[in-house]
Amino acid sequence: MIAGSEMAVIDANAAALGIPRKQLMESSGHATAGVARDLVDPGATITIVAGRGNNGGDAFVAARFLESYDLRVQLLGRPESIGTEIARENWDALENCEFDREQIRDSTAVDLGDPDLVIDAMLGTGVTGALREPAATVAAAINDSDATVLSVDVPSGFDSETGTVPEGAVDPDHVVTFHDSKPGLDDLDAVISVADIGIPEAAETFVERGDLLRLSRDPQSHKGDHGKVLIIGGGPYVGAPALSGQAALRAGADLVRVACPTAVAHEVQGYSEDLIVRPLEGRQLEPGHVGQVMEFAAEHDTLVIGPGLGADGSTLEAAEAILTAFTGTAVVDADALQLVPNIDTEATLICTPHQGELAKMGGPRADDWRERRDAVDEFATELGHTLLVKGNYDVVSNGERTRVSRTGNPGMTVGGTGDVLAGVTGALATQHEPIHAGGLGAYVAGRAGDIVADERGDGLVASDLLTAIPTAMRYEE
Numbered sequence: 226m227i228a229g230s231e232m233a234v235i236d237a238n239a240a241a242l243g244i245p246r247k248q249l250m251e252s253s254g255h256a257t258a259g260v261a262r263d264l265v266d267p268g269a270t271i272t273i274v275a276g277r278g279n280n281g282g283d284a285f286v287a288a289r290f291l292e293s294y295d296l297r298v299q300l301l302g303r304p305e306s307i308g309t310e311i312a313r314e315n316w317d318a319l320e321n322c323e324f325d326r327e328q329i330r331d332s333t334a335v336d337l338g339d340p341d342l343v344i345d346a347m348l349g350t351g352v353t354g355a356l357r358e359p360a361a362t363v364a365a366a367i368n369d370s371d372a373t374v375l376s377v378d379v380p381s382g383f384d385s386e387t388g389t390v391p392e393g394a395v396d397p398d399h400v401v402t403f404h405d406s407k408p409g410l411d412d413l414d415a416v417i418s419v420a421d422i423g424i425p426e427a428a429e430t431f432v433e434r435g436d437l438l439r440l441s442r443d444p445q446s447h448k449g450d451h452g453k454v455l456i457i458g459g460g461p462y463v464g465a466p467a468l469s470g471q472a473a474l475r476a477g478a479d480l481v482r483v484a485c486p487t488a489v490a491h492e493v494q495g496y497s498e499d500l501i502v503r504p505l506e507g508r509q510l511e512p513g514h515v516g517q518v519m520e521f522a523a524e525h526d527t528l529v530i531g532p533g534l535g536a537d538g539s540t541l542e543a544a545e546a547i548l549t550a551f552t553g554t555a556v557v558d559a560d561a562l563q564l565v566p567n568i569d570t571e572a573t574l575i576c577t578p579h580q581g582e583l584a585k586m587g588g589p590r591a592d593d594w595r596e597r598r599d600a601v602d603e604f605a606t607e608l609g610h611t612l613l614v615k616g617n618y619d620v621v622s623n624g625e626r627t628r629v630s631r632t633g634n635p636g637m638t639v640g641g642t643g644d645v646l647a648g649v650t651g652a653l654a655t656q657h658e659p660i661h662a663g664g665l666g667a668y669v670a671g672r673a674g675d676i677v678a679d680e681r682g683d684g685l686v687a688s689d690l691l692t693a694i695p696t697a698m699r700y701e702e
Contacts, residue, residue, distance in 0.1 A: 258286075264342055279309055345374060346381075348360065364395045368396050455527070456532065463489045482521065562582045573610070583604075601614050610623075630668045637671070676697060677690055
């Protein structure tokens with residue numbers, strides 16, 4: 226079962242894999258026509274009411290397979306306002322094939338006739354909220370009709386995110402939905418058909434550019450709405466927490482603070498004036514810092530703990546106490562990873578090990594990505610946390626869902642790229658579920674590395690990735 230927003234991601238991922246949206250629309254329309262033919266005999270009257278989006282485009286395709294019926298195709302609006310190129314092409318194809326087409330420009334023009342079947346394709350999974358005119362009047366006319374009603378993908382007005390049916394939504398007898406069912410459809414008093422339209426499993430397995438559709442900002446947002454991240458690191462290593470902090474900012478976090486020992490605080494601040502440094506007295510993280518760090522943590526949406534901390538016993542003791550006490554979301558990286566298997570915590574952890582670090586956690590080793598995917602899934606279930614296992618193919622799993630990211634290149638074996646990944650993931654975790662934050666983090670960091678590698682080859686360094694992160698997060702068809 227897949228929510229409407231998730232279906233949009235899968236559609237875009239299928240396109241990235243080489244299955245064009247136009248091909249999917251053709252399959253959807255053919256499936257719709259097939260259900261229609263099962264419901265009424267040739268020669269019966271069919272009225273198609275189509276919207277101006279891809280849901281309407283599916284219906285335009287369906288019309289081409291229903292020539293043996295007495296067919297009326299009604300467009301809700303003006304042809305020039307059809308929203309996508311492929312939907313417009315299929316509307317134009319109806320004209321070229323001499324199909325009768327009508328336009329409903331306002332509620333006074335609603336006239337379904339007396340059909341045997343109404344095909345409802347006004348609004349699909351991408352639209353929520355109360356129906357507007359003239360769709361509201363059309364929906365009322367459909368519901369009052371004696372005709373059998375077939376809705377395309379979801380009934381118009383149906384909320385495919387929550388599965389709720391707002392007042393005034395179309396009440397269908399049948400629904401033909403695509404690829405997988407949608408939340409709430411099974412609760413309708415209707416026959417639900419799920420049509421396979423040729424979307425491969427890979428569109429759900431691999432993190433692709435469609436996943437970038439998850440990234441958006443409300444135009445009315447304010448400072449702080451897009452996340453506050455606390456980086457806990459530094460001591461033996463200076464650059465690591467600075468890289469993580471800058472990466473978190475480039476990945477969209479509104480505010481990033483770095484809690485680090487005073488011995489390196491000046492150097493960390495020197496990397497960027499955009500970072501806010503919170504010094505901890507001494508040369509390394511110590512148990513005595515835990516109370517102070519937890520006060521800092523309370524002001525942030527996510528933590529990133531581990532970059533540059535080192536593996537001193539007292540440092541790990543302090544890190545363990547922080548993770549045990551914390552109840553929010555934390556990205557755990559580097560030496561702090563070894564603590565995770567034995568920690569009893571209410572925190573939601575996203576762990577970012579490479580293969581060697583995963584082995585220290587008691588996790589599996591596997592060279593083949595498919596074997597690694599299955600093994601990481603099992604280990605994530607055992608841990609009860611999300612894993613982002615770095616490799617030539619990055620594997621992200623929470624034990625219930627597993628994704629694979631294929632971005633990145635051999636130049637990224639250079640030190641510091643893992644710190645960048647941790648920062649990007651921390652920023653994304655302020656806004657997204659851990660499985661999506663991890664998947665997008667792997668994809669974005671790897672894509673940033675690919676952008677840099679195109680310019681610099683294998684001579685890239687981790688700091689090169691920072692300015693490429695915003696470009697890597699940009700969705701392009």
